[in-house]
Amino acid sequence: MQIISVSSFKGGTAKTSTSLHLGSALALFHQKKVLLxxxxxxxxxxxxxxxxxxxxxxxxxxxxxEKTLQEVILTTCVPGMHIIPADTWLERVEVSGALAADRYSHERLKEILRELPYDFILIDTPPSLCWLTESSLIASNHSLVCATPEFYSVKGLQRLSLFINNISERHGTKILGVSLSFWNPRGKSNDAFLKVI
Ligand SMILES: Nc1ncnc2c1ncn2[C@@H]1O[C@H](COP(=O)(O)OP(=O)(O)O)[C@@H](O)[C@H]1O
Ligand SMILES: [Mg+2]
Incomplete structure (x- = not known):
């Protein structure tokens, strides 16, 4: 089972679209069992x-x-692909209930996702290095980093790579690669962006 975090510092870098399309392609064209x-x-x-x-x-x-994983998994319209949805309770989940008192709350997701009947689990993360993103990276074997060919997006990659390397030392998460969306073939700074990546 491969667990992949789809992450970036910024919004609008196609994290959600990449999670959806990669998951659908793995399920539809490669007959893999996928959990988003x-x-x-x-x-x-x-x-x-x-x-x-x-x-x-x-x-x-x-x-x-308070609930089991089976109670929150939904079947999607894509055969072989399931989803655990999001809701507003996810925001600041770490400061309420049992998690608030747990020093190791960051590792809870990793424990929950152990040994599930899926080939791939793809986690679509928020656009910041918050508790949710850190938990997701700790739970993952791999991180797929999303970026756009813009100065602040590429600048954010350097901070994200430091953050991921730090987690990798303790939990073994590896960077799978950087996915650049909204590529403009005529962009003046294309060479500079590709060099940084
Ligand atoms: N390759 C692409 N080309 C054009 N539009 C895209 C592409 N990927 C995503 N989008 C659009 O850009 C917006 C932001 O994408 P989204 O996946 O929601 O980013 P994020 O999750 O990083 O905030 C959405 O409206 C989405 O439909
Ligand atoms: Mg998104």
Whole structure:
């Protein structure tokens, strides 16, 4: 089982689109069993697959020890692909309930995702280095980094790589690669961006 975090510092770098399309391609064209986890309280992945985030449980009650994973997994319209939706409770989940008192709350997701019947678990993370992103990276074997060919996006990669390397030393997460979206073939700074990456 491969667990991949789709991450970046910024919004609008195609994290959600990449999670959705990569997951669908693995399920449809490679017959893999895929679980998507919407780990961003904005819930775009959840909405994109036709679910109402206000009517579904997220992984928050599982992290709090109040529900089982099976109770929050939904079947999607893509055969072989399931999703755990997001809701607004995900925001600041770490400061409430059982997690608030747990010094090792960052490692709860990793424990929960151990030995599940999926080939791939893709986690769509929020656009910041918050508790959710850190938990996701700790739980993952790999991180797929999303960026756009813009100065601040590429600048953010340096901080993200320091953050991931730090987690990698303790938990073994490896950077799978950088996915550049919104590429402009005529961009003046293209060479400079590719050099940094
Ligand atoms: N390769 C692409 N080309 C054009 N538009 C894209 C592409 N990838 C994503 N988008 C659009 O850009 C917006 C931001 O993408 P999204 O996946 O939500 O980014 P993020 O999750 O990083 O905030 C969405 O409206 C999405 O439909
Ligand atoms: Mg998103």
């Amino acid at each position: 986890i919407d780990f961003d309280a904005q819930a775009n992945l959840t909405t994109g697959l036709g679910f109402d985030p206000d009517e579904q449980d997220s992984i928050a009650p599982v992290l709090q020890g």
